Amino acid sequence: MNEAxxxxxxxxxxxxxxxxxxxxxxxxxxxxxxxxxxxxGTGKTTTINILMGYLQPRGRECRIFGENIxxxxxxxxxxIALLLENHVQxxxxxxxxxxxxxxxxxxxxxxxxxxxxxAKLKVAPKQLxxxxxxxxxxxxxxxxxxxxxxxxxxxxxxxxxxxPGYRRLFIEYLEDYTKSEDKTVFMTSHIIQDLDGLVDDCxxxxxxxxxxxxxxxxxxxxxxxxxxxxxDQSVKLPNDPEFYHPGFVKGLxxxxxxxxxxYVKKVLDDHSITYTNFKRKTITLExxxxxxxxxx
Amino acid sequence: MKIxxxxxxxxxxxxxxxxxxxxLYDFAFYKPSSIPNxxxxxxxxxxxxxxxxxxxxxxxxxxxxxxxxxxxxxxxxIQYYFILQSKNKALDSLEGYPINRMSVxxxxxxxxGNPASIHRPSLGVKEILESTxxxxxxxxxxxxxxxxxxxxxFINKSDNKIxxxxxxxxxxxxxxxxxxxxIVRSSGNPTSRxxxxxxxxxxxxxxxVYNMVQVHGKPYIRKxxxxxxxxxxxxxxxxxxxxxxxxxxxxKNESFYLIMRDYSVKKLDFKVDLNKNNFWLMGNMLYWxxxxxxxxxxxxxxxxxxxxxxxxxxxxxxxxLSYTKSLKWIFPFTxxxxxxxxKWVYPSFADxxxxxxxxxxxxxGLLFYVKRRRKxxxxxxxxxxxxxxxxxxxxxxxxxxxx
Amino acid sequence: MNKxxxxxxxxxxxxxxxxxxxxxxxxxxYIIFQIFHTCEFVSPTRVWNNFxxxxxxxxINQMQFLPLLAGIxxxxxxxxxxxTLKRIKLTLHVPYPQKRMLLMMALIGVLELTTIFxxxxxxxxxxxxxxxxxxxxxxxxxxxxxxxVAGIASYILVSAICIEPTWRGRVIGGLTSAIFxxxxxxxxxxxxxxxSIVGLIIxxxxxxxxxxxxxxxxxxxxxx
Numbered sequence: 058m059n060e061a062x063x064x065x066x067x068x069x070x071x072x073x074x075x076x077x078x079x080x081x082x083x084x085x086x087x088x089x090x091x092x093x094x095x096x097x098g099t100g101k102t103t104t105i106n107i108l109m110g111y112l113q114p115r116g117r118e119c120r121i122f123g124e125n126i127x128x129x130x131x132x133x134x135x136x137i138a139l140l141l142e143n144h145v146q147x148x149x150x151x152x153x154x155x156x157x158x159x160x161x162x163x164x165x166x167x168x169x170x171x172x173x174x175x176a177k178l179k180v181a182p183k184q185l186x187x188x189x190x191x192x193x194x195x196x197x198x199x200x201x202x203x204x205x206x207x208x209x210x211x212x213x214x215x216x217x218x219x220x221p222g223y224r225r226l227f228i229e230y231l232e233d234y235t236k237s238e239d240k241t242v243f244m245t246s247h248i249i250q251d252l253d254g255l256v257d258d259c260x261x262x263x264x265x266x267x268x269x270x271x272x273x274x275x276x277x278x279x280x281x282x283x284x285x286x287x288x289d290q291s292v293k294l295p296n297d298p299e300f301y302h303p304g305f306v307k308g309l310x311x312x313x314x315x316x317x318x319x320y321v322k323k324v325l326d327d328h329s330i331t332y333t334n335f336k337r338k339t340i341t342l343e344x345x346x347x348x349x350x351x352x353x
Numbered sequence: 354m355k356i357x358x359x360x361x362x363x364x365x366x367x368x369x370x371x372x373x374x375x376x377l378y379d380f381a382f383y384k385p386s387s388i389p390n391x392x393x394x395x396x397x398x399x400x401x402x403x404x405x406x407x408x409x410x411x412x413x414x415x416x417x418x419x420x421x422x423x424x425x426x427x428x429x430x431i432q433y434y435f436i437l438q439s440k441n442k443a444l445d446s447l448e449g450y451p452i453n454r455m456s457v458x459x460x461x462x463x464x465x466g467n468p469a470s471i472h473r474p475s476l477g478v479k480e481i482l483e484s485t486x487x488x489x490x491x492x493x494x495x496x497x498x499x500x501x502x503x504x505x506x507f508i509n510k511s512d513n514k515i516x517x518x519x520x521x522x523x524x525x526x527x528x529x530x531x532x533x534x535x536i537v538r539s540s541g542n543p544t545s546r547x548x549x550x551x552x553x554x555x556x557x558x559x560x561x562v563y564n565m566v567q568v569h570g571k572p573y574i575r576k577x578x579x580x581x582x583x584x585x586x587x588x589x590x591x592x593x594x595x596x597x598x599x600x601x602x603x604x605k606n607e608s609f610y611l612i613m614r615d616y617s618v619k620k621l622d623f624k625v626d627l628n629k630n631n632f633w634l635m636g637n638m639l640y641w642x643x644x645x646x647x648x649x650x651x652x653x654x655x656x657x658x659x660x661x662x663x664x665x666x667x668x669x670x671x672x673x674l675s676y677t678k679s680l681k682w683i684f685p686f687t688x689x690x691x692x693x694x695x696k697w698v699y700p701s702f703a704d705x706x707x708x709x710x711x712x713x714x715x716x717x718g719l720l721f722y723v724k725r726r727r728k729x730x731x732x733x734x735x736x737x738x739x740x741x742x743x744x745x746x747x748x749x750x751x752x753x754x755x756x
Numbered sequence: 757m758n759k760x761x762x763x764x765x766x767x768x769x770x771x772x773x774x775x776x777x778x779x780x781x782x783x784x785x786y787i788i789f790q791i792f793h794t795c796e797f798v799s800p801t802r803v804w805n806n807f808x809x810x811x812x813x814x815x816i817n818q819m820q821f822l823p824l825l826a827g828i829x830x831x832x833x834x835x836x837x838x839x840t841l842k843r844i845k846l847t848l849h850v851p852y853p854q855k856r857m858l859l860m861m862a863l864i865g866v867l868e869l870t871t872i873f874x875x876x877x878x879x880x881x882x883x884x885x886x887x888x889x890x891x892x893x894x895x896x897x898x899x900x901x902x903x904x905v906a907g908i909a910s911y912i913l914v915s916a917i918c919i920e921p922t923w924r925g926r927v928i929g930g931l932t933s934a935i936f937x938x939x940x941x942x943x944x945x946x947x948x949x950x951x952s953i954v955g956l957i958i959x960x961x962x963x964x965x966x967x968x969x970x971x972x973x974x975x976x977x978x979x980x
Contacts, residue, residue, distance in 0.1 A: 072979075111845055112977030127975070131851040139849050145841045149768050161760030162850045354855065358969035361962055366928075369935040474898075474947035477891030480808060495801060497808070499891060508889050510801040690942050690952075698902075698943045699952035751928055753978075 062087050062209055062241045063108065067117040070103060076265050077103050083260055083270055087208075090235055090242040092252045092273070095262030096350050101245040102142060104262075105213045108243070109139060121209065135163060138207035142214045144198040148187035152178070152197060155186065156204070163205050171204035174230065192223035199227055203234055210235070212244035216251050224248065228255055249343040253277075261349055268349055273342070280345045283321050284309045285332040295328040302351040311338075313348030363737070363745070366752075368700075370744040371688035375680070375704075382676035393640045393655035393665060394428040395447055400642070400653050400667055401428050415667060431457055431637040448639060459595040460638020460658065466603075467631040471587060472695030478508065480543035484550040484566045484573075491545040498523075500536040519570065526572035533559040540588040540600065547592060551599055554588045554612065562588065562602060562612060577616040583608065587627055595638075603627055611661060622663035623654045628694070640664075681706035685713060685742045713742040720749055729754060757852055758860060765834065765864040772833040773868050776826045780876035783822060787815050788883045800887050807892045816880060816900045817944060823907025824937065827869060831914035834865050839918055844974065858919075858971050859964060865911055873904045899946035901953060906940035909960040912967065913937070919970035922980050929966070 063085035070077045077100040085091045093101050106112035108119050110126035118125050122133050147155055152175050160166040178193050186197055195215070202210060215231075216224045228251055235242050246252055252259070252273070259276060261268040269276070287310050294303035294310060299320070301313040310332065312321055318337060325332055340348070389404040399415040403425060412425035423440075426433040430444045434457045437443040444452050480494035496516060498507045504524040507516040527534075534557065541553035552566030552573070562579040565572065577599075579585055584605025591600040598619075599612045607624035625632045625645055632645045641656040655665035687704045691697075717738040724731050734749040794802050806814045838844040847861075848854045877900060885893045913933035920926050939956065943949070949956070 106977060109845065109849065111842075111848075111975055113975070131853055134849065135851040137849075139845070141842070141845055143841065145843055145846065147764070147837070147843065147846070149837060150764070154763075154767060158760050158764050159850070161757050162852060354965075354968060355972050358965040358972065361965045362969055365936065365963075365966075366932050369932050373935055474895075474945060474950060476808060476895050476946070478808075478889055493801070493805070497804065497889070499889070510804040511799065513800070513887055513889065690939055696943065696945055696948055697951055698939075698948045700955070748928065751924065753922070753924060 060087050061085065063091075063119065063121055063243060064123075065104075065108075065117075065119045068104075068107065068114050068119060069117065070100070070107065070112070070114045078262070078265055078267070081267060083267070085241060085243055085258075087241050088239045089258055090256045091244070092256035092259040093243065093245045093262065094249065094252070094259055094346055095245075096264075099262040099264055101262065102213060105211060105243075105245065108211060109137075136208040138202045138205045138210045140198055140202055140210070140212040140215055143217055144191070144195040144215075146186055146194060146198055146201070148185065151183050151185050152180065152200075153182055155197065155201065159201055159205070163207075165206040167204045167206050170206075171200040174200040174203065177226075191218040192220060195219050195223055195227060199230060203230065208240060210240060210242045210244070212242065212246075214245050214247060216246050216248045224251060231255065249346045250341065253342040261346065263350055276345055277342060279315050280340070280348065281314060281316075281318075282338040282340045282344065282348055283312045283314070283318060283335065284338050285325075285335040286310070287330060287332050292330055294330070295324050297324050300324075301349050313345075363734075363748075366748045367737070367741050367744045368688055370748060371684075371686065371741070372690070374743060374747075375684055375687040378676075378680065378683070384674060384676070388644065388646065388651055388671070391642055391644060391653050392429050392432060392635065393642045393653075395639055396428045396430070399665065400655065401425065431460070431639060450638060452638075456638050460636075462591070462593050462636035462641055462658065463634060464589060464591055464601060465631075465633035466587075466589065466625070466627050468628055468694035469696050471627050472697065474696065479539065479541065479553075481507070481541070481553070481567050482543050482545065482550045483570065484552060484568055486549075491547065491550055493545050494543050500539070503534045505536065523565070523572040523574075526574045527563070527565075530563065530574050530576050532563060532574070533557040533561065538586070538588055539565075540590045542590055542592055548594065549592065549596065551590060551592050554590050554600055554602070556585060556588055560585050560604075564599060564616070575616060577612050578618045579610070579612065583610065583618070585610070619661050621656060621661055623652065623656075623666075680704065681708045683709060683712060683743065685709040685740065685744075709742050710739070713739050716742060716746040720746055723750065727753070761852075761857065761860045762864055765861055768837060769830060769834050769865070769868060772830055773872070776830065776869075777872045777875070780819070780822060780826065780872050781879065783819050784876040784879045787818060787880055791815060791884065791887060795887060803887050804892070807888060807896065814896075815884075816896050819876070819900065820903050820941070820944075823869075823873060823904045824910050826872060827907040827909070827911035828914050830865055830869060831911045831918065834861070835915050835918035844919065844971075848971070848975070854971065854975075855968055858967055862912060862915055862964060862967055865915070866908055869908055869911055873907060877904060895946040898950060898953075899944065902940040902949045902956070905953065905957055905960060906937055909940070909963060910937055912960065912963040916963070916966035916970045919967060919974060921970070921974045921978050924980060925970075925973065925978075929970075 061084040065081060065083050068081040069079045093104060095101050103112060107114050108121065108126060110129065113127070121129065122136060124130070124133050150158065156168065156171050160168065174196055178196055180189060180193060186194055189197070215227060219227065232255055234240065244256070256273055258270070258272050260270045290305055290308065294312065296303065299314050299316050303310070303312045305311065314321060318335070322335065389402040391400045391402040394401045394414070397414050401412070401414045403410055403412045410422070412420040412422060414420070420428065426436055427442060430437060430447060431452060434443055434452060446452055450456065478497040478499045480497050482491055482494050495511065496507050496509055498505055505520060505527065507519045507523070508514070509516055536555055537558055538556040539553045550566070552564060555563045555565050557563065560581045560583065562577045562585055564575045564577060567573070579602065585602045587603040589600045591598070596614055598614055602610045602612055603625055604610060607626040609621045609623055609625050611619040611621065613619055623643055623645060630645050630647050632643065634641055634643045636642065636656070636658055639658055641658055643654040643656060645652045645654070650668060650670035653667040653669070654663050656662070657664055681704070684704065685706055686702050689701050689703060690699065692701065717735045720738050721735040724735065731754070734745060738745045738749065791803055838847060847857060850857070877897070881893055881897050884896060910933070913929070913936065917926050917929040917933065920929055
């Protein structure tokens with residue numbers, strides 16, 4: 058069993074009276090890529106902020122490399138690379154200056170990895186980051202992350218504002234980097250399909266709680282969506298504890314569950330719901346996510 | 354470090370509130386309590402004054418007899434000589450002294466002092482006039498002097514260079530009269546807008562007073578009859594028109610002395626402690642009115658301008674204003690950077706009051722309740738409020754330590 | 757690493773530094789020319805008389821509020837980029853002690869301001885010492901010193917206000933700072949602050965604690 062890089066125990070946080078979550082527990086083992094998924098407002102960025110020491114939880118603590126981030130020594134912080142939401146960086150610097158600045162702090166700084174990515178940017182060396190497009194800024198941020206050679210990468214919504222081209226570039230670089238160097242990654246994203254094939258494990262958050270935490274492969278393999286036709290669409294579908302957000306979509310009944318088809322059929326029969334054309338739908342990771350968390 | 358930074362933060366806020374809140378209170382409720390303008394009347398032989406009350410001017414004497422403005426003018430025939438003359442009511446003489454334009458002008462005397470006039474920073478150099486007139490008038494000073502440990506040094510204003518010859522001459526002249534260096538204090542009127550110049554009164558380390566004058570660029574130093582046992586500490590060169598005296602000095606036991614033109618010394622009957630009192634002197638050819646104030650009231654003295662004897666004295670208490678009385682119930686202390694007693698800027702606490710503890714305890718209880726309701730379990734701020742009252746209560750209401 | 761911090765802060769502030777430097781030096785030169793013209797067209801005696809008769813810090817009082825403005829402007833230029841989009845998270849994340857990082861950033865700002873103030877005040881006092889005696893020069897210097905200390909104080913206090921995460925905290929900090937800075941302007945009498953200036957400088961340096969306090973509150977995640 059790999060050592061835990063990130064450990065969160067009974068994490069609790071409120072904003073005023075609004076509970077974000079209570080008794081949240083998760084670990085991220087070394088060498089794994091963990092994706093934190095959830096709808097807006099479920100506490101993803103809150104979790105990142107707590108992990109990075111920019112938010113004091115109401116209850117318990119988080120540890121990275123066995124140390125509470127609030128008191129973490131600079132030596133340990135060298136092992137953590139942080140990407141803020143919107144690829145926030147120092148916009149008053151150009152790519153040379155920002156590399157020179159960060160390079161002074163990290164002994165394992167890999168200048169070549171940074172400039173290899175910058176060569177693709179097609180910007181003047183003295184061009185300020187404030188004058189770059191969103192995609193170009195994301196590349197600068199990615200380059201800085203890769204050059205740091207950190208053991209843990211914490212990426213808050215890395216794909217926000219990026220077009221498919223930059224997103225693909227980002228993911229490819231990240232994939233190569235993390236898999237070849239046995240890095241641990243903890244990331245959040247709204248673009249679920251980006252995480253497909255990238256992340257190993259996922260935590261799906263809902264309002265006030267964790268819905269599930271399991272490997273992506275298991276989720277994709279075991280989470281099913283069954284569709285069927287019913288004569289009377291006004292009938293209420295059964296709210297079985299094993300079902301996630303049963304409802305009607307485009308005239309078809311839809312049930313999301315980890316259970317097998319027989320179980321679903323039995324529940325429908327038990328509730329005297331007459332159905333036809335019962336079949337399992339092929340779903341993507343995004344479909345599974347929507348199925349788990351529900352639509353708005 | 355977090356605790357220390359919080360302590361500093363709250364200490365700073367409390368001190369700033371202790372400075373600002375009493376000032377705001379003062380600003381909102383202050384009513385001036387000025388002392389009326391008193392003069393000694395040679396007619397009624399008592400102090401008369403006028404004051405502005407309830408929208409009208411009142412002219413009164415010590416027995417509270419009220420006068421009209423015309424009658425009041427007549428009670429002070431020398432002070433209002435020119436007004437009375439315009440109405441053909443001016444006196445020709447009084448108490449055997451002729452009253453005319455010349456005698457009225459020559460007899461004027463004034464002086465004042467307060468703690469801030471002595472407790473203030475000084476430049477370190479002073480101007481010195483040439484006392485001989487050129488073409489009927491005094492000229493502006495072309496040199497300044499500085500006092501050194503064992504000498505006096507003159508600097509030319511025109512080229513910022515030391516006039517070594519003059520410095521040596523003056524130093525030797527001081528030594529010749531037995532001056533005890535260094536110069537402790539000096540007082541002069543280095544303005545050319547006067548009819549004559551008496552130079553400076555200079556106090557040495559032995560509490561003796563000298564007169565220093567520059568005559569044709571040369572020193573004229575003369576020792577006065579001030580003796581060390583008088584304990585002179587303060588001097589003021591006045592140079593009155595009638596040249597009867599140089600100025601005054603204040604010495605041991607708050608004694609007030611006049612340094613006469615013949616270098617003799619005359620002790621007056623009243624006392625002035627310039628560390629605590631304000632005083633002012635307004636006089637004419639017959640009588641001087643001296644007012645000396647303290648914390649609770651003021652004393653009036655009438656001094657004969659020829660014999661310098663005190664011929665009348667009154668004591669008046671100033672009523673304590675209601676807003677001043679209520680101050681001690683509201684603020685446990687006040688914090689200042691400036692005081693009326695000096696011109697220095699430095700922090701000091703004043704007006705300590707135990708009466709404010711009652712309000713403080715109430716405020717502390719209220720604060721504790723409010724903090725509990727907000728689920729900010731703080732005991733420190735309510736405790737501090739017991740001592741600091743409003744100064745910590747008001748900011749504590751607004752400061753939130755939790756999200 | 758200290759060089760890198762200086763490098764970053766210098767990139768941020770160099771334009772502002774040179775503008776403030778030029779402004780204050782130009783003001784000093786303007787005042788020097790005023791004195792020069794008085795000497796040339798009237799006489800040096802008039803300069804002496806202006807100091808002796810007017811006890812309100814004559815000539816230099818034209819610069820009374822410039823240091824204060826300089827401190828406020830530099831603080832905004834240095835710390836507003838840090839707090840927009842919460843970039844200060846990047847600053848605090850680098851492997852360098854966080855308290856020391858903030859203090860280093862502030863120290864750089866204080867050094868920049870001190871350089872500007874020393875040069876501008878130095879030019880003025882150097883020229884003045886050729887016209888009047890050292891007592892008068894010292895008196896004029898002591899009249900101006902509180903205003904320059906106020907400039908450093910305003911920089912530190914505005915920085916602390918910028919870093920403070922809540923608007924309520926900023927308003928309270930702003931009001932307290934305004935009252936505190938008033939101390940340096942209660943009297944224009946030269947040498948009036950002789951007894952208190954050292955103590956005030958110590959308190960101003962202690963105001964660095966307020967910057968740290970704001971950082972602690974930011975790390976707590978406090979918000980309105």
